[in-house]
Amino acid sequence: MQPKMILALGFSGICVAGCATRPSDSEAEGAVAEMIKASFKTRGQAAIDRLKQDDAQALCSRHSGELPKGASEEIEKAQQATLRYPSSGKLMGDWREGERIAQSGGGKQFTDDPARPAGGSCYNCHQISKQELSFGTIGPSLYQFGKLRGASEAIQKYTYGKIYNSEASTACSNMPRFGYNGVLTEEQITHLVALLLDPESPVNK
Amino acid sequence: MRIHRVLAGVVTAMLPCFAPAQQDTLKEIERYRQLLQESNPAELYEARGEDLWKTRRGPKNASLERCDLGLGPGVVKGAYVRLPRYFADTDRVQDAESRLVTCMVTLQGFTIEEAKRNPFSGTGAPMITTDPFSGVGQRSVMTDLVAWIASESRGMTIAPPMSHPKERLAYQAGERLFYYRAGPYDFGCVTCHGDEGKRIRLQSLPKMDNAKDAQRAFGTWPGYRVSEGELRSMQWRMWECIRQMRFPELEFASDASIALITYLAKKAEGGTFVAPAIKR
Numbered sequence: 001m002q003p004k005m006i007l008a009l010g011f012s013g014i015c016v017a018g019c020a021t022r023p024s025d026s027e028a029e030g031a032v033a034e035m036i037k038a039s040f041k042t043r044g045q046a047a048i049d050r051l052k053q054d055d056a057q058a059l060c061s062r063h064s065g066e067l068p069k070g071a072s073e074e075i076e077k078a079q080q081a082t083l084r085y086p087s088s089g090k091l092m093g094d095w096r097e098g099e100r101i102a103q104s105g106g107g108k109q110f111t112d113d114p115a116r117p118a119g120g121s122c123y124n125c126h127q128i129s130k131q132e133l134s135f136g137t138i139g140p141s142l143y144q145f146g147k148l149r150g151a152s153e154a155i156q157k158y159t160y161g162k163i164y165n166s167e168a169s170t171a172c173s174n175m176p177r178f179g180y181n182g183v184l185t186e187e188q189i190t191h192l193v194a195l196l197l198d199p200e201s202p203v204n205k
Numbered sequence: 206m207r208i209h210r211v212l213a214g215v216v217t218a219m220l221p222c223f224a225p226a227q228q229d230t231l232k233e234i235e236r237y238r239q240l241l242q243e244s245n246p247a248e249l250y251e252a253r254g255e256d257l258w259k260t261r262r263g264p265k266n267a268s269l270e271r272c273d274l275g276l277g278p279g280v281v282k283g284a285y286v287r288l289p290r291y292f293a294d295t296d297r298v299q300d301a302e303s304r305l306v307t308c309m310v311t312l313q314g315f316t317i318e319e320a321k322r323n324p325f326s327g328t329g330a331p332m333i334t335t336d337p338f339s340g341v342g343q344r345s346v347m348t349d350l351v352a353w354i355a356s357e358s359r360g361m362t363i364a365p366p367m368s369h370p371k372e373r374l375a376y377q378a379g380e381r382l383f384y385y386r387a388g389p390y391d392f393g394c395v396t397c398h399g400d401e402g403k404r405i406r407l408q409s410l411p412k413m414d415n416a417k418d419a420q421r422a423f424g425t426w427p428g429y430r431v432s433e434g435e436l437r438s439m440q441w442r443m444w445e446c447i448r449q450m451r452f453p454e455l456e457f458a459s460d461a462s463i464a465l466i467t468y469l470a471k472k473a474e475g476g477t478f479v480a481p482a483i484k485r
Binding site for chain 2: 023027028029031032034035036038039040041042043046047048050051052053056057060061062064108109110111123124125134135136137138174176177181182183
């Protein structure tokens with residue numbers, strides 16, 4: 001292996017960040033716009049217009065990690081204006097249904113059947129019930145979520161709102177805006193609220 | 206091979222199970238991985254790829270032995286770790302796969318469509334059953350060739366060139382694409398590969414801005430995926446993550462795919478290339 005390694009190293013006198021001929025921002029932006037047009041194609045339900053960004057997506061992409069001053073508040077305010085609660089006023093559904101939705105990771109991929117309702121893929125990112133050990137860690141643990149916070153109307157509204165549009169309270173959250181983006185229905189979200197808040201839910205045992 | 210297939214099938218069948226079973230599955234895969242270290246199933250693909258490289262094919266009845274992967278016509282050793290790179294004849298930055306498409310067209314006389322037709326292999330138990338590139342028993346010339354070309358860089362240092370302006374432009378475009386959030390889940394690559402030590406379910410996610418993670422991520426593809434019983438390429442990995450992002454389909458060997466791979470290769474610079482590796 002040794003001679004190969006030396007040979008390979010010999011080729012790597014490279015600069016990127018400090019190069020004088022670094023492409024300009026507009027050049028790179030133009031290249032990206034071109035690629036977005038030419039490199040993707042509609043397949044099944046995943047149409048090409050999914051690559052068009054809304055204001056929040058564009059801002060969060062441009063300033064990944066560090067938003068300019070005041071931008072977080074601006075995004076959150078605009079996203080709060082999108083919040084819609086069920087007209088019935090009932091925010092808590094059935095936690096058993098909620099558990100099924102939280103487990104299900106499918107939906108909206110070009111390989112998914114568009115006739116089937118999307119899942120929440122919540123376990124992809126969160127610890128939720130104690131029983132499920134296969135959980136992701138992109139989001140915080142939600143185990144005992146209701147036990148710690150209670151199930152007051154304010155908490156129900158916060159939880160429903162977080163699932164409906166996570167960015168109403170956290171600009172550029174890594175959590176999808178499930179209700180606002182039309183991934184989950186009102187009813188599905190109420191089941192998830194129950195999963196997190198119902199004292200009978202395994203989450204709060 | 207038969208045994209690998211059967212075992213892989215069993216492992217795949219176990220994957221959707223819930224927690225304790227999944228823990229066991231991971232342990233089982235780990236054990237299986239150890240077993241395979243001695244005889245990596247990727248070797249079969251590599252051997253087929255080497256044959257294909259030397260076989261006269263296409264309307265021009267020519268082999269690929271004069272194909273220029275960046276180090277001169279016919280030089281395969283060390284080529285993969287210096288890709289993607291700029292090629293003057295196409296005036297494009299190309300990765301291994303897109304370059305193979307070029308060679309299949311210019312040397313062998315295939316049409317671009319023919320060269321791109323069957324980019325990913327698919328036998329055993331494909332995870333994506335509606336994937337047109339994956340059918341039971343379907344071999345992919347492209348995958349076999351890439352497996353072999355990659356294997357000829359095993360043990361070498363990842364060193365993508367960045368001296369041509371178009372190489373730097375591809376890197377910058379790739380970086381922007383990496384942070385590009387869109388679609389019904391608001392995902393960008395950065396959602397899942399932007400922080401250290403995160404997981405989706407039990408699958409560890411490399412943080413691509415972290416050299417060690419990026420080196421492992423870039424340096425192990427193409428890889429033989431135990432969960433699919435199949436060898437998969439870096440182009441496939443991009444296609445698959447884009448699918449999970451709920452984006453429209455990423456075109457094989459497209460400029461966006463190459464820009465993303467250029468970005469990853471640069472982030473992985475200096476790491477040791479160990480592919481084709483064995484993956485989950």
